[in-house]
């Protein structure tokens with residue numbers, strides 16, 4: 001299906017309510033026909049069901065660097081030497097901006113993954129980032145509530161949808177809402193995410209599963225149904241910012257050199273679950289062997305080497321960078337901030353930012369992107385029940 005034309009292009013500004021289109025419009029099936037292509041499939045979760053032809057298209061598209069990156073000296077590619085990996089002095093430059101933040105010392109690391117499942121995370125390349133403060137946890141409902149109480153902010157999912165943006169869609173299908181996990185009660189093929197996601201009017205951060213659901217007893221859970229601009233608005237209010245993708249991955253690696261996970265290379269060290277993700281058949285039967293079916297309160301699993309929680313799993317986390325599958329081919333080495341435009345060959349023309357870390361829905365059957373070097377992406381105007389964020393802050397200027 002095609003997205004309304006006004007949402008096409010890669011303008012930084014979010015089109016009014018494009019997020020809704022992928023979910024509302026399927027309701028008008030006669031108009032749109034086949035499956036909605038949305039957001040995040042970015043969601044990254046499509047990765048494991050991606051067809052060979054899709055992979056080929058992705059890889060072919062990745063051969064063409066973006067114009068803006070074409071003349072940038074690329075970062076060095078991975079070699080067998082670990083000599084270039086180094087972590088700066090761990091000593092913080094002063095007190096943290098708030099007690100929820102930890103100092104990430106900066107340094108040089110090998111960014112990306114050589115796992116063939118993740119062609120957009122290649123080549124593995126050397127990146128250097130300066131030190132920064134980072135939230136220890138995903139932003140919680142309690143923290144987001146403070147922001148909303150102070151500012152009256154309304155998230156994208158709470159705002160009215162302008163019928164003029166969706167000619168031909170019945171007004172009753174234009175209620176504010178978001179995308180919720182709605183698994184079938186029977187096994188399904190993993191090639192169509194619409195089988196387990198649904199557009200739900202009334203779903204938003206206050207009502208994660210839609211009307212009737214509440215966060216009252218979930219204030220220590222990560223906030224979800226957050227679009228990119230919602231995350232930016234919170235960060236600005238908090239005097240913080242979103243991490244670049246390079247900062248996020250450096251932090252997630254916790255000082256380790258090219259490990260598979262944010263905690264090391266062993267999935268269950270000493271039998272200990274290290275991530276809130278999915279066990280059992282997807283999408284019908286999460287057995288919760290890690291202790292949690294669905295989203296967990298933050299910080300229920302051991303922190304990584306930098307003291308950060310849930311850098312793998314629980315909820316996806318927005319990064320500041322535009323998404324392109326080819327960016328690692330031309331990324332500068334020092335403090336890269338992402339490409340100047342967005343391109344996802346699976347959904348050309350839909351502006352997407354990077355998301356990282358995977359979610360409670362990732363398993364080794366489907367979406368293994370809780371592995372630390374892998375990447376995700378999402379349409380900027382699409383939140384969902386497993387998309388949240390955390391913030392970073394720069395150190396105070398010396399002197």
Ligand SMILES: [Ca+2]
Pocket residue numbers: 276277278279288289290291292293294360
């Ligand atoms: Ca779980």
Ligand SMILES: [Ca+2]
Pocket residue numbers: 138310311312313314315316317357358
């Ligand atoms: Ca996370």
